[in-house]
């Protein structure tokens with residue numbers, strides 16, 4: 001079990017060995033994740049058994065020019081990323097004036113759903129995506145679930161991951177908003193889908209360098225997933241039907257009829 005002192009020492013050794021330890025301070029976000037500060041600089045350090053995989057997902061996203069934080073592996077147990085001090089989605093839903101901002105917000109959520117889809121990422125709960133209110137942009141954190149969706153599912157049932165992402169990133173958000181007694185955000189589903197499609201078009205033009213796809217044990221996975229970017233439109237109706245069967249109950253009843261019709 002690491003404590004704040006261990007984490008500060010680890011960061012200090014890696015970023016500024018000559019700087020006195022007293023200049024760093026740390027806060028424990030949970031048992032595995034710490035925020036360390038020095039002056040205006042801030043880092044997130046995370047204990048992980050899968051640092052190499054997280055780095056691979058990071059590199060994959062870099063090839064796709066997906067917005068993300070710098071990330072590096074400190075040792076076999078710890079990764080580190082720059083901290084922009086952004087809130088998680090769960091916190092954004094509490095913020096005042098949210099519904100006025102909802103159009104850019106749902107568009108950004110759609111875009112981040114596409115990168116999750118391509119990277120076969122599950123575990124996209126409201127604590128694993130951050131939102132920049134000013135740039136209206138989302139960022140994934142927690143890459144441990146990257147490349148997790150099985151290749152056979154990607155090949156034969158790709159709409160399932162899309163449906164899951166509709167559940168996690170759209171319906172869960174709506175139910176979070178509902179808890180805060182806002183009105184139904186108009187056109188939010190269409191906007192969410194526009195974000196998905198635009199990001200898919202943008203990513204489809206990117207190439208994954210061989211030195212990255214070659215490192216992925218799941219190389220066919222990435223190639224296959226890339227080709228799905230051009231098929232989002234045809235997968236979408238099936239994904240929406242599955243999401244409405246499987247995940248709609250997360251919403252309060254009187255919101256359900258409005259959901260997929262905008």
Ligand SMILES: Nc1ncnc2c1ncn2[C@@H]1O[C@H](COP(=O)(O)OP(=O)(O)OP(=O)(O)O)[C@@H](O)[C@H]1O
Pocket residue numbers: 029030032033044046069081082083084085086088127128130141142143144
């Ligand atoms: N780059 C970051 N910027 C701001 N906050 C972050 C960042 N990375 C993580 N956090 C905060 O720390 C929390 C936990 O981080 P993360 O989701 O990576 O770990 P975890 O959930 O403990 O890991 P796992 O899901 O692999 O068990 C996040 O929900 C978020 O609040």
Ligand SMILES: [Mg+2]
Pocket residue numbers: 127128142
């Ligand atoms: Mg997490």
